[in-house]
Amino acid sequence: MAREGTEHWPATPPATALFADDLLDGEVALITGGGTGIGEEIAVAYAELGADVAIASRNMDHLEPVAERIEATGQSACATTVDVREMDRVEEMVETVTDELGDITVLVNNAGANFVTPTESLSANGWRSVVGTILDGTAYCSMAVGERMIEHGEGGSIISMGATNSVNGAPYHAHSGAGKAGVHNLMQTLGAEWAKFGIRANTIAPGIIETEGIAGAVGGELPEMLLEEIHADRFGQPADCVPLAVFLASPAANYVTGAYYSADGGHLLPNVPF
Numbered sequence: 330m331a332r333e334g335t336e337h338w339p340a341t342p343p344a345t346a347l348f349a350d351d352l353l354d355g356e357v358a359l360i361t362g363g364g365t366g367i368g369e370e371i372a373v374a375y376a377e378l379g380a381d382v383a384i385a386s387r388n389m390d391h392l393e394p395v396a397e398r399i400e401a402t403g404q405s406a407c408a409t410t411v412d413v414r415e416m417d418r419v420e421e422m423v424e425t426v427t428d429e430l431g432d433i434t435v436l437v438n439n440a441g442a443n444f445v446t447p448t449e450s451l452s453a454n455g456w457r458s459v460v461g462t463i464l465d466g467t468a469y470c471s472m473a474v475g476e477r478m479i480e481h482g483e484g485g486s487i488i489s490m491g492a493t494n495s496v497n498g499a500p501y502h503a504h505s506g507a508g509k510a511g512v513h514n515l516m517q518t519l520g521a522e523w524a525k526f527g528i529r530a531n532t533i534a535p536g537i538i539e540t541e542g543i544a545g546a547v548g549g550e551l552p553e554m555l556l557e558e559i560h561a562d563r564f565g566q567p568a569d570c571v572p573l574a575v576f577l578a579s580p581a582a583n584y585v586t587g588a589y590y591s592a593d594g595g596h597l598l599p600n601v602p603f
């Protein structure tokens with residue numbers, strides 16, 4: 330099933346082959362959900378490019394092996410548990426990371442949740458569990474880290490994982506689509522409000538990326554028929570999302586805020602002439 334690359338749509342090379350190896354020297358990055366999938370790939374890439382990296386999620390079993398991968402690059406790591414749906418846990422996380430690694434300069438709101446279900450079968454608790462993680466979690470982490478960035482006075486970069494499902498509706502994952510649309514709007518708001526503090530806020534919107542998380546969300550393997558909608562004729566891999574996350578964390582994006590970048594192999598583009 331995995332399609333890492335095809336003749337016309339080869340695999341995205343590792344960050345070390347694309348960027349200067351000191352690009353993120355001096356940065357302290359916090360990546361929520363950094364123990365699995367896309368977040369893990371971003372965490373390791375940031376460390377390989379010189380950042381100290383903190384990762385946080387509910388389950389320490391996910392985090393410890395990734396912290397070891399970060400340390401193997403020679404950078405410092407911090408692994409700490411958090412449920413991003415709870416503001417007091419988020420505040421504790423930010424305190425722990427700041428104590429261990431110093432002031433956070435890059436926040437990646439990557440923790441996510443989804444499952445596929447008809448909306449008429451979606452319970453209030455099901456809605457809350459997903460929207461709480463995606464939208465409340467992104468807001469709480471951005472507010473807690475943003476407050477520190479403002480106090481510290483040296484700006485920073487906030488990067489949130491959106492999704493292409495935020496654009497044209499999200500049949501059978503209404504909670505996710507609505508939450509991700511809110512995430513993009515929130516990044517635009519913060520980009521506007523916090524520009525005066527030198528804080529940039531941007532959204533990356535993956536298409537369909539092969540991870541254990543999405544397999545769980547769709548209840549098994551991704552159906553092959555979905556490829557008919559993807560011009561690249563392959564599903565994405567976590568590595569396909571990394572270059573945008575590196576770019577947005579780096580000085581290359583010093584004039585970029587409120588932006589929305591998709592990494593979706595053309596999933597959002599129409600494939601019929603009418």
Ligand SMILES: CCCCCCCCC/C=C/C(=O)SCCNC(=O)CCNC(=O)[C@H](O)C(C)(C)COP(=O)(O)OP(=O)(O)OC[C@H]1O[C@@H](n2cnc3c(N)ncnc32)[C@H](O)[C@@H]1OP(=O)(O)O
Nearest residue numbers: 441442443444445446452454455458492494505542543546
């Ligand atoms: C087709 C093409 C697509 C193509 C899809 C393309 C999508 C691209 C966009 C985004 C993709 C991704 O994010 S992929 C990444 C996904 N990653 C993850 O989901 C990882 C984290 N997930 C989780 O922790 C869990 O799966 C999740 C349920 C979301 C939260 O767990 P919690 O322990 O907080 O919650 P729980 O107590 O288990 O459940 C809370 C409520 O949700 C309900 N619930 C849980 N799973 C349910 C399910 N499958 N169907 C109905 N309802 C469900 C429960 O019954 C509860 O409601 P009550 O019974 O009423 O109490």
Ligand SMILES: NC(=O)C1=CN([C@@H]2O[C@H](COP(=O)(O)OP(=O)(O)OC[C@H]3O[C@@H](n4cnc5c(N)ncnc54)[C@H](OP(=O)(O)O)[C@@H]3O)[C@@H](O)[C@H]2O)C=CC1
Nearest residue numbers: 362365366367386387388412413440441492537538540542
């Ligand atoms: N894969 C895809 O096709 C797409 C993914 N995305 C988005 O990209 C991001 C990464 O997705 P992907 O790598 O596939 O998914 P994963 O399921 O691998 O990653 C989600 C991560 O979030 C953490 N997490 C979930 N809920 C919480 C919570 N309440 N508090 C703290 N951490 C939490 C999980 O760790 P733990 O269980 O330890 O808490 C896990 O590490 C998500 O925001 C997702 O919505 C967007 C579009 C498509």
